[in-house]
Amino acid sequence: MTRTSIRWATTAGIALLCLVAGALAAEPRLRELGVTGLVERFDGFRAVAGLAFGLPGVFVLAQRPASRVGLLMAAVGAAQAVGVALSAYGLLGINDRGLPGDDWAMWLSNWLWMPAYLAVPALFPLIFPDGRLPSRRWRPVAALALAGIAVNTADWAWRPVTVVDIAGLYPPGYTGVLAGLPPFPPALRVAGIACAAVAAALAVASLAVRYRRASLAARTQSVPPAAGDQGAFPAAGGQGAFPAAGGPGALPAAGGQGVHAPASDRRPSPTGGDQGDLQAVSDRGVSLAASERRAQEAERRQLQWVLAAALVTAVLLAAGQVLPVGGPLLVALTPVPLPVAVAIAVVAHRLWDLDLLLSRALAFAGVSALLLAAYAVAVFALGRVVGATAGAALAAFAVHPLYARARAKANQLVYGDRDDPGQTLRRLGARLAGAEPPGRLLDRMAAELARSLRVHHVAVEESGVIVARWGEPGADAEAVPLHHAGEQVGTLLVGERLRPADRARLAELAPHLAVAVHAHRLDADLERSHRRLLAARQEERDRLMYELHDGLGPTLAALALHIDKGRRLVDTDPAQAKELLGDLASRTRSTVDTVRAIVHDLAPPPLDELGLTGALAELGNTFAGHLTVELDAPPDLPELPAAVELAAYRITAEALTNAARHARATLCTVRLRAHDDLELTVDDDGAGVGSPARRGFGLTSMRRRAEELNGTFDLVTGGAGTSVRVLIPLSPGGSGAGFGSGPGPSPGSGPLRPAGARPSRENARLPRDDAR
Known part of the structure; x- marks a missing residue:
């Protein structure tokens, strides 16, 4: 919801109010001219309908421009408001001095109310609440309703003024603009009335069909409360379901999107592996089912109010026709129940997310009214002292500082701290400085950002998964990428269309939120590494x-x-x-x-005695007579973690074994390079490795050893030989996958020693046979 849409909605609402107020203001003058009963008999109904449907429809369109329900409500309200204004204008013209176009205004007012009048019972129930028909089988009913509306509208537009003048409002001898036309075909008139009546009855029946469908779905989609609710992140207001966007032009009746548990509430599987992931998928599926069940229940409650409103409308209309006293008043009130039911669906059952819009509009209108009242009082007081003109100037000068401060306060009430990103930064910084787990920190920061910017939904997405959420998402969402250390670590989703200036301010806040997302990722990676380390x-x-x-x-x-x-x-x-x-x-x-x-399998003795280079040289000598092994390693190989040395040794041993046994190689070259990463390459001239389906445990073991240290493993094979390429990061700045994301221990753990040097302390081992 942007400022432009709020201003547009406010302007349209004021226009409707002006049309109705102008028409009612003409009532005293019409009584002086002898025209009585206009409001009581007809225009009272149209004035109430214009405001009751027009104002909510305008605000729905401001929030959701593609809404068919909002478009229909706004069209009904506009037609009734314009009709009542044209009626007052035309009656003043033909009964008084004459006004330009008064005859045509009178003709338009005589039939413009008809499509708006019939659309409410014949079309509105068909498309409420999501803007779509219940199913394709209801298309003939919609076509029947449109036909009935068109025929009845044409009938009233065809009728001469003498027939339409049911309240005796026109002067004697007035004929209007369509005098002398042949009568409208009676059969077509009857057919139009029948089509409208049948369509209205079926439309109300469609509400009952929707209600029954929602009730059955809410009962049959049973989810165990513990499984469906555990880990579900409650939305604002305490509901766990979030509304989902419908199809083109549709409005979400209720929830539909999955409920994601905050990262702080997720518990890893103690056994590690994929069991935790499967559990997460299972929990998400259960949560989606629970959300869908709550969505059906919310839609059922929305339809309850509309069905009750339809019943109240029918009772008011019947009573207005029968009661001798107060009948016109009851008829004039018949347009009220249905918009009231829609309003209850908006506020109580989260339909269309309009509660936020209404609160913003009321705050903005309230502050504006206070400013106007202060200016009027100042003009009146100063005008009595120094004169009207000077008083107006002095009032403007005196009220302007108050206006600036009040306008800033109004903007803060409506838009939060969008104009003061420093305030939001301070609040986010205070959250970052707190000692909270990363998952809970993200939830708190999302809530803080939503409150600061006055938006109804904020979510943080990481790797396609929502890890933090506040509020309920709507149809519109702005995505702001979150970057940390040159890498996109997540996406900030804001459930509202934003102006370019607001996007720029969010871009200023994004790096601070990215730090929390990065911390959350490291925390999750550490949890996974810990689980896999325990399993290993x-x-x-x-x-x-x-x-x-x-x-x-x-x-x-x-x-x-x-x-x-x-x-x-x-x-x-x-x-x-x-x-x-x-x-x-x-x-x-x-x-x-x-x-x-x-013991050798746990920690090969050559590594302790000779270091990595010497151990690889000795390893190559064991293949003498079967395979010639050449070692290419720098003499000044830097200090390496023990875990990295062991992984490099085991991978080389497995690669040489494969080259000698399976590839029938005669020459194998082992290359070592170490900078930010340890680069290990083993090339042979053998026949290559077979298809992936025939590759055994050895290759899987090599790949696992590299990935346990956040490294990469690549195998290039063909008729000219096989090349094993391994890259293991030695520092967080290396080119590997990054510390903490792998399943094994950190490569930086354990003692460091020069690759070619002996350790300072020999490990205890069993004596060799020749040393007995």
Whole structure:
């Protein structure tokens, strides 16, 4: 809702008021001319209908220009207001001195009310509340209504003045502009009345159909309250459903969009992996179902009010025709119930988001009225002292400072701190300085921004997901990108059309909000990394338990049994005992090798002894006779985190194994470079890797090791060989995916040491056989 639309709506509303007020102001003069009963018999109804439908319709169009319901209400109100004004003008002309075009004004006023009168019962119920028909099967009813309106309008436009003068308003002998025309075909007149009556009855029946459909949907879409409501972020006013935009020209009857839980209320799955994501998808689906159920319930309540208004209108109309006293007053009030029901749907059930518009309009009009009253009092007081002209000038000079301050206050009431972005910045800065979790911080900042700018909806979107929301979205939304450190981290959605100046102010506020979004992303990444680290640790524990329990445990138990047997044979059969001890020595050495293999899998000893460059050189020597390995590494390789060294070693070992076993390569080149990232390339001259479907666990393991450290893994293969390319960031400024977003521990964790140097402290390990 922009200032231009508010001004347009205010101007249109004042125009309607002027038309009706001008027509009613002519009533005393018409009574002096002998024209009585105009207001009581006819123009009172038209004046009430013009204001009752016109003012709400204008404000609906100001908020939603494509609204068919708003367009119909505004058209009905305008036709009735213009008709009553033309009637007063024409009657003054033909009964007094004569006015330009009074005959044509009188002719227009005689039939202009008819389409507005019939559109209310025949068309309005068909398209309420979303601006569309209930279904395609109702198109013939709409066509019947349009035909009935057209025929009845033509009938009244065709009638001569002597027939139309039901209240005796014209002077004797007045014939009007269409005297002498043949009578309107009676059969066509009857057909028009029948079409309008049938269409009106069916239109009211369409409301009942909508009501029944909404009631059934609200009952059948049952969602468990705990699943549907848990994590749902309540909108302003306490409702969890948010209105969704309908089709072209449609108005949202109620909620329809999904309800997103704020990030602060989401709980990660303790097992890590995709279970948390599946749970989030499940919660979102349940939330959408709950939102749809609430939407149907809201639409049902809206229709209840309109159905009740239709019943009250029928009762008023019937009573006005029957009661001998007060009948004209009751007929004049018949246009009121339906707009009142629409107003209740607006305020109580969030139809069209007009409560915000009405509050803005009332605030602006109230401050303007106070300014006008102050100016009038000042002119009157000063005019009695210094004269009218000088008093007006002095009043303008005296009231102008008050006007400027009051106008600024009015703008603040209506538009918040849009003209003072510094105030909003201070409030957002205070939020950032607070010790709140990032998810809750985003929710608070969205609410603060909405209150400061006086908009009905603010949302923050990150990677296509709403992570914070305040208020209920409407059909219009402005998207402001949020950038941090040269990267778009999210999008700020504001549920209102904004002026270029407002967009510029939001662009000033966006960097501060982007900091909070970036913090939220880091917090979420840290949570994911923590979950996956816990899962990886548990997986490693399970593997070690399997190795020790199912592998090493039975071997040691068997050794213990053989030792007991050898102890018993020492005295009775020394030769057999000696043979058994030799077998035990061989088995013990094999067990030591098994333990060493387990320790080697945890932390390869060459890395501790030789550093990454030396360990890779030794690794290449193990393939001698099968594969020639060339190592290209700088002698001054910088300090590397232990986790990065281990990942590079394991990836190289797997790549060399694949080249020797599967690709039948004869030459393999390993290149190492380290700046902001560790660049590892392993190229071979083999036959290449097979199709993706045939690639095994080794490639998956290499990719996982790189991604655990926020790195990238690329495999280029073909007939000329295979190239494995790995990039692992060494600092937050590296070109990798960024710290905190990967599933594993941070590459900066653990001790650093030069890649080619020995550690200062040797790890405890089992002795080698040759050191016994």
